[in-house]
Structure formats: structure tokens, C-alpha cells
Amino acid sequence: MPGMDEAFWANLDAQIVAQRPEAPARPAAPAPVPPQIQAAPAPLPRRLAADWTGVLDTLTAAKSAAQLQEVRLREQAAEQDALLQELKRSQQELRAFEVLLRECQAQAEVKLKEVQTQAATRVQALQAETTAQMQALEARAQAAELRAETAEEWLRRIEQASRDLLPAAERVAA
Numbered sequence: 001m002p003g004m005d006e007a008f009w010a011n012l013d014a015q016i017v018a019q020r021p022e023a024p025a026r027p028a029a030p031a032p033v034p035p036q037i038q039a040a041p042a043p044l045p046r047r048l049a050a051d052w053t054g055v056l057d058t059l060t061a062a063k064s065a066a067q068l069q070e071v072r073l074r075e076q077a078a079e080q081d082a083l084l085q086e087l088k089r090s091q092q093e094l095r096a097f098e099v100l101l102r103e104c105q106a107q108a109e110v111k112l113k114e115v116q117t118q119a120a121t122r123v124q125a126l127q128a129e130t131t132a133q134m135q136a137l138e139a140r141a142q143a144a145e146l147r148a149e150t151a152e153e154w155l156r157r158i159e160q161a162s163r164d165l166l167p168a169a170e171r172v173a174a
Helices: 002-019 049-165 168-173
Strands: none
Touching (some): 002 049
């Protein structure tokens, strides 16, 4: 907009200068006139009515351009106001979403802690159950080994007893 204003005023100045009547060229330095030959002063050039109407036309054009610019500025101000209101609404929505996000994060953290606590409790329970089962299996394995050793001992005794029952000649061969 500032460039347009400057261009408008430069154009207006150019129109005013173009509509002015040409001023007579002045000599660089007037030659001194002897006092006895001094002539009567020359009449000042009269401005024509067309000069004033041109100035009025220029002023009218400037006024209408200023009014158009004022209308444009008002429209821009209205647009900017609408954009500002939209920006404020967007900022309010953003703040609301940030609050919602924080609440969701807090809920997620609470839920995560609950799940972690439940998982830790379940892991401990499973470990305790597994340990108990392992101890039971080890006890059963030890009992089975003890029974196997006892059975082997009985089998050796039975074998020895059956050898003792054999006649002496057959004992040597066995």
C-alpha cells in the first residue's frame, strides 16, 4: 500500500506540473538597466480559468482516490479483524486440546502404573507357583531316586538270597 500511495501522489504532482502554464524563462542574471531608461514593470501573467478547473479536477481525483483507498483500508481492517477472531478461536481450541492432551497423558500414566503393578504381581505369583512346582517336582524326583535305590537294594538282597539257596557246586559257577 505505501508504494501505491507514493505512486498516486507522484502521478498527481506530475499532472499538476503538466497543467501549469509554462513560466517565461528567466535570465541567469538580469542586466542592470540604467536609471533613466527604466521601463514600467511588466504585467503579471493572468491565470486562465482552465488552470483552476484543472486544479479542481486534480483535487477531485485525489479525493475520490482517497475515498477508494479508505474503502480498501476498511475492507482490509474488516478482513484482518475476522482473521484475528479466527486466530483467537484457534488459540482457544489449541489450549483446550493441550489441556485434554495433558489429561490423557495423566490418565495414561496412571493406567500404565496400574498395568505395571498388575504385571509385577502376576509375575511374582507365577514365580512363586513355578518355584513351588519345581520344589514339588524335586521332592518327587528325590523320592523316586530313594525308591529306586531301595528297589535296587532289595533286588541285590533277593539275588544274594537266591544264590545262598543254590547248592554249593552251583554257587561257584554262578
